[in-house]
Amino acid sequence: MIVQLRICVPGELSGIVVESCESQVGVAEIALQKGASVMPAGDVVQIMLARESVEGLVEKLHALDVQKRGSISVIMPDLVLSDRADKAEAAAPGQGADAVIWDEVSRQTGEDSRLTWSFLAFLILATQLAAIGIVTDSTIAIVGAMAVGPEFGPLAALAVALVRRERRLGRDAALALGIGFPVAMLAAALTAWLSVPLGLFPRDALDHGSAVEFIYHPGPYSLIVAVLAGMAGMLSVISRRSAALIGVFISVTTVPAAGYVAVALVLGEYQKAAGSALQLFLNLLGIVVAAVGVLLFYRLVTKRLSPDAALQLRRRAVRPQR
Structure with missing residues (x-):
């Protein structure tokens, strides 16, 4: 290439x-x-x-x-x-x-990590789709919500910020996640609160959702899947293979877990809401930790310019050019 x-x-x-x-x-x-x-x-x-x-x-x-x-x-x-x-x-x-072109990785993840109206819109729409899939016990809707969710961008940017110590990039990523998910969950909760009186779904809808039990039952495989997804996602960013990100999006339950927390709180299912919140936390943590690991590995095997060589170049640069 x-x-x-x-x-x-x-x-x-x-x-x-x-x-x-x-x-x-x-x-x-x-x-x-x-x-x-x-x-x-x-x-x-x-x-x-x-x-x-x-x-x-x-x-x-x-x-x-x-x-x-x-x-x-x-x-x-x-x-x-x-x-x-x-x-x-x-x-x-x-x-x-x-x-790895490190400046390219930082710039690419930085563009995807900012708290913009489009980021909020995609996250809200994805969480709404997940909430609908949860109350209707529709796996298809939940998978669709996973594919729509834009949360991997800030997660990848957070990993890059931790490895390269870029505070501004980390701050932007944390802001996008810290505001985006609560806003999306609040919107899903409001929709669920309005839907119950309208008879769109019964109050015991969560008791019959056998197809979505994995969302509020976190376990060892929840973290394992998140780690594998984080590794695959960061590798796709480094190698510029965006098609692989689709598989990452539909393998982790970040958005579905956020939607489940919102619906469960509205319906008074606090234990299931807590399980979903733990699922969300494990997925976010696993993705970031795995992405950091991939970046550290590439940083270790990539030859960097030594400080002495950099200083020598600077000294040559300030000399008068003949």
Whole structure:
């Protein structure tokens, strides 16, 4: 997999940037356009390289503070026909599908973790679907609610924030979860409270829901499934395989558990509400812990730029360029 980097950099830094690119294994092409950038004024460097080499080069560029003095854009071309690119991929260590671009992971999870109106709308709709499935004993509706729920985004962002110590990302994720679930549960409870007098479902509806007993009966497999789902979800984020997330969504009972808590509280089934709340907690905890584990593993096996090498690059950058 070939990736294109576009680097906008001040003229006095372009020389050391090009040298850093030339020394990076897996680079296929380097193009330098002097004075091509108008705002900010400077040069534009374009690089074609193997995906597994991107993180190493980006680390060097961060050491040069390129992201502060200019910009770094990462582009994923759909098709690259080049013998040099093929040789660069073969020379780069590892596999492109296993490569992690940490800034990409942080940005992607950050976009999915914010408390927005669309996030609230999807979570409310998913919880409503789950509540309907619970009172009608419909497994299909519950599975549909799992697929609609958007909660994995903030959970993945929370894991990234814990591993990379990004407080702002963790705060946004915690805010989305901390406000989103209570609001969605309150909306489901209000709907259930209005539905009972209208005769849409009887007060003993939870006593006959044999198909949904798994929601309020947490056990060891509740945590095991959540851990497996968290690992699969984070792997899908890292490898950019969004289709795998659908399987993650429909394997954990976060949204159904939230809907069950709301309905059970309205109907006075406090023991079942407590069991559902525990199920929700175990699922959220298991997903985050597993995602953190996956990120720590990838961070361990990914080669990082040493502090001494970063300092050496900075010193070279401040020297006058000939």
